[in-house]
Amino acid sequence: MEDWHAILLGLSVDEENEGVTSVGEAKKLFAPTVMTFVLDGKPFETTCLPVKPFLRDSHEKVFVLVQGRVVGPDELVAGSHSLTVTVENDPASAVKVDVPTRVFH
Numbered sequence: 001m002e003d004w005h006a007i008l009l010g011l012s013v014d015e016e017n018e019g020v021t022s023v024g025e026a027k028k029l030f031a032p033t034v035m036t037f038v039l040d041g042k043p044f045e046t047t048c049l050p051v052k053p054f055l056r057d058s059h060e061k062v063f064v065l066v067q068g069r070v071v072g073p074d075e076l077v078a079g080s081h082s083l084t085v086t087v088e089n090d091p092a093s094a095v096k097v098d099v100p101t102r103v104f105h
Contacts, residue, residue, distance in 0.1 A: 005076065007044070008068025009035055009085050012054060013092050015061040026051045026063030029091035035067045036086040044083075045069070080105050 013020045013029055020026050030051055037044040046068050054062040084101045087093075 002073050004073060005071045006068060007037070007039070007071055007083060008046075008066055009037075009087070010064050010066040011035075011087070011090050011092065012062055012064045014063070018092060020063055021061055023051055023053060023063060026065075030065045032089040033065060033091065034086075034088040036088075037068070038084045038086075040081055 011030070011033065013026050015021055018029065020029060035046070035048070037046050048065070048067040051063055051065050054064045056062060080103060082101060082103050084099060087098045087100070089096065090098060
């Protein structure tokens with residue numbers, strides 16, 4: 001309740017599964033991707049960060065698209081919250097529109 005929280009979703013593409021070997025290629029794949037956040041039934045404004053390489057211990061090339069924002073202690077009341085993110089055109093998914101929902105405390 002007195003803490004700051006990051007509410008975000010990260011999507012990734014990689015060399016092994018999508019054949020992506022550069023940030024430019026990843027940006028093209030993510031260009032049609034749209035993420036819409038709803039927190040406790042209300043639209044939740046977020047920021048989409050630039051596509052970045054993701055460093056792993058392996059030599060596999062992975063690129064991520066992260067969208068979300070930090071929430072201050074005055075924005076979330078104590079208790080249970082529901083977050084739904086509608087993801088359209090995730091290049092790493094066969095599903096055109098995915099709507100994962102998470103409940104957190």
